[in-house]
Amino acid sequence: MHQLPKRGIWTDQPASKWEDALVSGNGSHGVMVFGDPVHDTVIGNHCRLYLPQGNSYDLPDMAPYLEEMRKIIREQGYEKAISFYYQKAKELGYQGLTMSDPSHPGFHMHIETDHQKYTDYKRSINYETGELSVSYKVNEQSYVRRTFVSQDCNQIIHYLSPGNYTIKLTDYQDPKMSQTSMMDQQTIHTHFDYRYSEAGYDVLVDVIAEGVKPLSKAVGFEINSEKSVQIRMEIVPYKEKSERKIIKQSLSSSEDYPTLFAKHVSIHQEMFERVELTLATDQERQQQIWSLVEQAKQQGKITPVLLEKMYDAGRYMYICSAGELTPNLQGIWTGTFDPPWSGDFTFDTNVELSIAAALSSNLLEGLEGYFGLIKELMPGFRENAQKYYGARGVMAAIHSSNCGKHVHWNQEWPLHLWTCGAGWLAHWYYQYYRFTGDKLFLQHEVVPFLEDIVLFYEDFLIEDTDGPYRFTPSYSAENGAADNATQDIAVANEVLTNLSEAYQILGYPQEKVKKCREMRSKMPAYQVNEDGALKEWLTSEKGENYNHRHFSHLYPVFQSREFNNETDPEMWQAARTAFDKRLEAWLLNEDGDTTSTHGRMHSALCATQFHRHDLIEDIFRLLIDHNCFYSSLMMSHYNEQNVFNVDGNGALPQVVHEMLADFSNGRLTLLGAIPSSLPKGEITGIRLPNQMIINRLKWDTEAKHLELQIISQIDQEVKLYFPLYPEVEEHHQRISLQQNKQVSFVINL
Template identity: 25%
Template sequence: MNKTLKYISPAKSFTEALPLGNGSLGAMVYGGVPEEKITLNYDTFWSGTGHREEKEIDSSTLEQARKLIFEEKFWEAEEYMKKNMLGFYNESYMPLGILSYVFEKVDEPKEYVRFLDLENAIFTSKFKNHETEYISKMFISNPAKALVIKITANGMDKLDLKVKLDSEVQHTIKTEKDCCLYVSGNAPSNVQPNYVACENPIVYDEKNPGMAFCCYLQVTHKGGTVSADLDGLKIQEAEEVVFYLTAADGYKKYNQRIETNPEVCEKSCGNQIQKLNSKTYKELEEEHIADYQSVYKNVSLELEEIENDLPTDERLKRVQNGKQDLGLSCLFFHYNRYLMIACSRKGTQPANLQGIWSESIRPVWSSNWTININTEMNYWLNGPCNLIESFTAFVDFVEELSHAGEETAKKQCHCSGWTANHNVDIWRQTGPVDGEPKYAYWPMGGVWLCSQSYEYYRYSRDLEYLKNKIYPSLRGSVLFCLDWLQQREDGLYYTAPSTSPENTFKDGEGHACGVSYMTTMDLAIIKELFANYLEACNVLGIKEDLIEQVNERSKLLPNYQIGRTGKIQEWIKDFEEFDVGHRHFSPVFGFHPGHSIKKTDTELVKACQKFIEEKVANYKQQIGWSCAWLINLWARLGDGTKANYYYEELLRQSVYNNLFDLHPPLGETEGEREVFQIDGNFGSASAVAEMLLSSEDGKITILPALPESWESGKVKGLLAVGGVEVDIAWKNKKPISISLCSSVDQSINIFYGNKKLTEKIELKKQEQQIIDLHSCEWI
C-alpha cells in the first residue's frame, strides 16, 4: 500500500520525470509519447583533471587572523581571511548522456499511465494506440551494471522505433554492427560554479583533457529488423525490443591519474554488454529485484489510510490545497528510502546534493558534497530506516577524505591529523573554496563527517568497519582538533577562526560578520567527536596516551551558553544576529543530530526549543532541507503534532510533482534558480523514524513523538541502536504490540512515554520476539 508513484500523463520537465538508479548509473525517465526521453548520470563523472596543488597558508597568516579575532576585531579578521585564506572553487558533477526513442506509428495515444514501483525499483509506462497496447518496463540493475528496457506491442501494430544517444558534453556518436550505438567523449577540463560570472565557465583543454566517458546501447528484438546509421538505430515491425545500456568513465580514484582515452571506456562498456548477453530479460529482472530487495528490506509504514488510486501529482495538489492524505505521507517515506538505495550502494560514491540525478552542465552549487549540513543529512536516515548497506558509501567517502585532508591540515592549518572544509568534489578537495569566509572557511567539516560515520557502527555493530575504516578517520580528526584548539588566559580551549555555518552577527559597527572564535557548533561537534573516540577505543580495546589527552581536553572546553532571550547561544558572545530566521540550526547540533545535550538536560533542552521557536518565527521562506531538520528537532523534542505539521508543510511547499525536494533561490547571487536538492527527501525520512522510535544502547522508546493524526497504524523494520529491528503496531494512539529481532545477543529495556516495561527483554541473535503489550506491566 502506497508504494507506487502513479501519473496519467508524461513528464514535461525534470521535476516530473521519475528516477532510477543502481548507486552509480542514474536515469530520469520522462515516459514520453511519442518520444521518450531518458537523461543519464554516472556517479564519478565530473569535470576536472585531478591535478590541483594544495594551497599553502603560512603559519604567520593564520596567527594574524587569530590575533585579530581574539582582539575581537571580527570584521577586520573576516576581510583579512577573505584576502589571504580562501582557495579555489570545486569542479562540477556532469550529465552523462541522453537516450531517446520515438514511436513512429503512434499518433493518438490513449489510456496513458506511468508507474514507479518502489518495492521492485521498476518503471512502467502503458498506453494504447489504434487498439494496440504499448508497454515499456525499465530498471537499472546493480548486479548487471546496466539500464535494461523492454518495450512490447500487444495488438495489430508492431514497434517502429527511432533510437538516439546524445550528450551535453563534447562527444562523438558511433554505431557498431546493426544493433549497437554508443556516445563517447571527454568531460570538460574545468567548469566554474553556476554562480560565478566569467567569460569561459566551461573549458575543454586538449592538452589537459577531462576524464573520458562512454554510454553504450545494444538492442535485441523479437521479429522485425534493426538498422544503424550515424543518426541512430531504426527498428521496424518488431513485436518486442530490449535495450541494454552500460556506462563507464575514466575516473579511477581521487589520487590516481584519470583515463582520458574514450576508446578505453568504449571497450569497458562493450565487455559489460557481452556479459549481459548470456542472460534473458526475465533473468536480469529477477536478479535485479532480488538484489534491490536485499537492501530495501521489508520496511513499511501504514496509517490505516483509505486506499487511494489517484495519480500522485493530484494527491500532492490536494494536500497543497489543505486536504489530508495519510497515505501520501507513507508514500513519501517509502519513496525517500527508495531514493537512497538508487543513489548510494556499497562501492559507489555517496549521494551528492542531487543524489546522482542532474541534467545541467553547470549544476547549482556544482551538485557537490556540501559538508556543513547537506551531506551528513543525506545519511541521517540510514541507521533508523534500516539502510545499512547504502551507508557504506558514506563511510568509505569519509575514509578517503581523511587521507586527502591530511595535506590541508598540514599546509593550511599547521595541525596533525586531517581536516575538510565545507565543499568537496570528486577530487576530494578539502581546503576552503573561494567566496566568503562565513561558508568557505569551516575546518570542522571533517569533524561532523566523523560523527555521522560513527552512526554506521552504532546501528550496525560492524566491528570490522569500525576498526578498519571508522576508527582511523575518527582518530585523525581527534589529532586535528587537539592541535586546532587554542588555550586562552582562562585556561579553556577555543577554536579560531570559527564560523557558524553561513550565518552572521553584527559587530559594534553594524557589519555582518561570520568569523569569531568557538561557535556553539564547533563546541558541539568536538564534544561529539571526543565522546565517539573514547567509546570506540573502549569497544576495540585500544590503550594509548591519546585517550588521556582527550579526557583532559574535554574537561577544558567551554560550556554551552544561554543567551539573553533564553535560547542557546550561537556564538561565543551573545551577538545580535543579522538574520534571526537564518536557515541553519547549527547551534542545536548537540541536541540533534548530536547527543551531548541529553533530554534530561532540562535547561539546555528548553534553550534549544527556544532557539527553534525564535528561528521559525522569523523564517522568510521555507527551504526543504531546513524544514526537514526542523521536523527532526520537533520529533526529538517529543512533539509529534509539530513534527507532523512540518512534515506535511514540506509536502505542501517544498516538493515537486515527482516528490523531489526543492530548494528555492536565496536571493544572495545573480542567476539563482529553484533547484532539486535531495537532502530534504532524506532528512524527512529520518524524522519519520524519529517520531516512531528512539533508541540508545540497551534502551528503546516506542512512539516517542506520535502525531495526533496518526491515530492507528503500524511500522515494520525500523532499526534501533545496537542492531535491533523493530516492528510496532498501535491503535487509538497507544502501542498494542512490538516485535524485536537483534543482530547480536543483548538485553533491552522498552519505554513508552514515562513508563518502562517491568521486565528486561533478553534478545538472542536473529531470533524474533513478539510482545503483546496488552498483557505487559509498566512501571
C-alpha cells in the same frame, strides 16, 4: 496492461522536464525517463560523472598567516580578519570561491514515434521493484515501455512494445569534453574524453530487435520490429586513460527482459522490504499521486497514504543512489551540465541528511559508498588542514566531487572557517559500530578517522588564559563567524567522547583514554542568552540570528544526542527555547530568509526529540502546500518545485522512525512524536543503536493500544519512555533483552 504499483506512484500526465522524470538506479547507474509517446527521453546517469572545469585546486599556504589573523580577530573583529586573510590568499594565487566539478548526465537517448493520437496514458514508478513503466494506446493498440537499472548486471535495461521507432543519442557538443561515436550493426559505442583531465567514460547502447537500420545523419537507428525491442545501456567511467577497460562489441545476450528483470528484482525487492511502514490500504495506495496530494491540501494536513508514499520514496532514493558512492545533492540523477551547487557532495548539512535513515532503514551496505567516498577525498582533507591551519590530521571541505580540497570560500562566504565538518562526517562511522557491533570496523576505520580529527584539534585549538579551549576562527554554517561556534564545540565533544569509548571497548592503553577525557574537559561550556536560549556562538561579542535555515547549534539535540531532559534539564530547556526562536523567526514565518527543504527536515529531526508532534504535522503540511516534490516524490530544495534535491528524501524516513521509536542515552522512546493525523499503523524491521531491531511496532492511539516486538543482538536493559503518555511509564519502566531472543509485549496507552 499497466499494473499500478502499490508501493510507488503513478500519474496520467507526461513529464515535460527532466526534474519530473521517472527515476531509478542501482547505486552506480541511474536512469531518468521523461517525455511523451511521440518524443521520449532516456537519460543515463553514473555516480562517477563529474565534469572537470579546468579550475585550479591549488590551495594557498595560509598557515603562516594564522596567528596574524587571530590577532586581527581579537583586536578588530572578524570582518577585518577575513578581509586580511582573503587578500593574502589572492596574493598567493587563490582564484576565489570555486565550485567543485559538476555532476553531469552520461547520455540522452531520444525515442521518437508517430504516435500523436495516443490515449489512456499512464506512467509509474514501482518502488518495490525499481521498474519504470509507461503505457498508452494508439487506435486501440496497446504500447508499453519499461525500464530498470539492474542490480544484477549493472546495466540500464529498456523495453519497447513491437512497433516502429527512431532512437538517437544527443551530441552534447560541450567544450569541456569531446564525443566520438561508432555504430556497428545494432550497437552504438560513444567515447567521451574530458578536456581538463585524463578521465572520461564510454557509453554502450545495444539494440536487440528486428529491422534495425543505422541513421545516416545522426547517431542512432530506425527500428521496424514485429517483436518487442530491448535496449541495454552501460556507462563505463575511468580516471586515467590507462584504466580504460576493453570495450566489448555488444552487450546483448540471449536473456530476455523478464529474465533480466527477475534477477534484478530478487536483489532490489529484498532491500526495499527489509523495513515496511503500513498506514494505508491497497485501494488507497493505487490512487494517482496528484490526487493524493490534492486530498492532503484540501484536508490541510498530511494523509496516512501520502506519508507512506513519501516514506517509501525516501528509502527508494537511497537504494537507487547509494552503493559505489553516496547520494549527492541530486541523488544519482541529473539532466543538466549546470546543476545548482554543482550537484556535488555538500557536507555542511545535505549529505548528512541524505544518509540520515541508512542505518535505521537497515540499508547498511549503502554506507560502504559513503565510507569509500571519504577515503577518496582524504588526501584533500589532509591538505586543507595543513595549508589553512598548519595542522596535522584532517579538515573536510564543504563542497567536494572529484577532489577533497577546500576552495569554496571568499570574503562573503568564509566557509574555510568551518572546521567541524570531518567530525560530523565521523558521526556515521561510530554509529555504524553502535548499530552493528562490528569491532573490526571500529578498530580499522572508526578509530583512525577519529584520531585524525583529534590531531587537527591538538594543533588548531588554543587555550584561553582561564583554561578552556578556544575555537578561533570559528563559523556557524552559513550563518556567520565568531569564536566558539556552538556546533564546533558540540562536534568536538562527540568526537572525543566516541574516541574515548572506542579505546575502552578495544582495550587500548588508559593513557589514550585519559588524553581524550582531558581534552573533553577543556571544551567551552554551552551558554544561554538573555532569551533563555542556547547560544549559537559561545562568546559575548556575537548576537543571535534566529532567521536562518541552518540548525547547527542544535547539533547536541538532533545528531549527537549529547543531553536530554533527564541528563541536563537546564541545557535541554535552553535548546528548546533556541529551537522555538528559530521556528518563530524562520520556519513558521512567511517572511523567513529563504525556503529550504533541508531546514524543514532538521526542524523535524529536532521536533522528534522535543516531542513536538504538532510541529511535525506543520512541517509535513509545508512540504505539501508549497509543492516541494515532483511526481516521483523526489523533493525540491525550494518551494514550487525549484531545484531538484534529495536530502529531504533521505531524512524523511528517519523523521518517521524517530517519531515512532527512538533510542539514545539508554532510553527507548515510543510514540514520542506521533502526529494526530496518524492514529494507527504498523512498522517492521527498523534498526536502533545498541544492536536492536524492532521486528514489529503496531499502534492505535484511538484504541489506546500499542504492540511491540523487539530483539537485541546483545544482552542489555533498556528504559522505556512515553513522553506523550506519561502515565504508562508507571507500569512499564524497563525491559530486559537477552541476546537474540525476541521480547513481545502489549501496552495500553
